[in-house]
Amino acid sequence: MTASFSIFVTSTEIFMIVTTQAIVLSAIKYGDTSLIVKLYTLSDGIKSYMLKGVLSSKKGKLKKGYFQPLTQLEIVANHKNKGTLESLREVKTVNFYQSLQTDVRKSSIALFLSEMLVISLQEEEVNQTLYHFISNSFQWLDMNEEIANFHISFLIELTRHLGFYPDNSHEDYPYFDLAEGEFVTSLYNEVLSEENLVNFKKFLHRDYDTSAKIKMGKTHRAELLDSMIRYYQLHLSDFKKPRSLEVLQQVFG
Structure with missing residues (x-):
């Protein structure tokens, strides 16, 4: 339409x-x-x-x-x-959901990501590519059951539309600088490192089907999500941590 x-x-x-x-x-x-x-x-x-x-x-x-x-x-x-x-x-x-609003796991994700979108898109103008990305993403969530990693994958992919998708030109470097959005060799700003960095790299340039197969424990997933929220905070003015984060962490980590 x-x-x-x-x-x-x-x-x-x-x-x-x-x-x-x-x-x-x-x-x-x-x-x-x-x-x-x-x-x-x-x-x-x-x-x-x-x-x-x-x-x-x-x-x-x-x-x-x-x-x-x-x-x-x-x-x-x-x-x-x-x-x-x-x-x-x-x-x-339109695009009726079958389970997104009745499955507690999916509804927790939906609540959290809707809040993230409100925070992130406050100044957003017409962007039909972004609209279809959001629409298609939540249709995928509704139709699939391996969803523990969906919110992390979505947040990383959303940065592509917001203008701060991670620069992976030097993905072999030992740190990812959250403020600069690129892989670096020195500790100048806040960075991702060690296990958090390893898990982060697994999500880059992956679709939802591939991301769903990434194995992570609850603690590591929670740490990576906290890092992604910090990444948004550093790149968006007036960013406030979502109130629904605690509920999501209890469900998935």
Whole structure:
């Protein structure tokens, strides 16, 4: 599906009716009956919407169940593009998940990675390649069972789209400099080394199927994930550690 647009002019405002695919990043309760939802849209990148009364209405077109983390939708929305909250006219689910939101392992990953996406994509504009990467990634997660390494593989691959994918020109060097994003021979900044470095290298340039077969104990997986979060922190301004990290670590390490 490609996005479609129609421009409408009233006596008081100009707005655009947009039909596009979108992925739910977050939904925050507003007052007693409403939600503010953040979506990553194919047409416009990050967009936030006010859903008035959605928590109290039983007959409306918009149901709160549509807005679970990483649900993939087709939406019809009013976009004023003034930097304010937009509104939704219609919503339907596409690319239905079979297990992602009911399997506790997968839902833990989904919660953590949706939070990482909210933190990482705050200034993101239209990027259809990134949109399809996110969409395809979570369809893979939904359809597969060897998922203990998925979140690490996803975070490494996401850096390719964010502009700080690791430079592996000198992969034989003994350290990986987290601040510079490259392999080095000296301890100048924070680095990955020893077992953590060995495990990190295993994920570079690997797809999800190959990454799923990487063997790591819970402790080493937790250490590598902490290092990846630190890597993001060093490369993204105003980065905050995800609150859902502790839950994920309890499930996978």
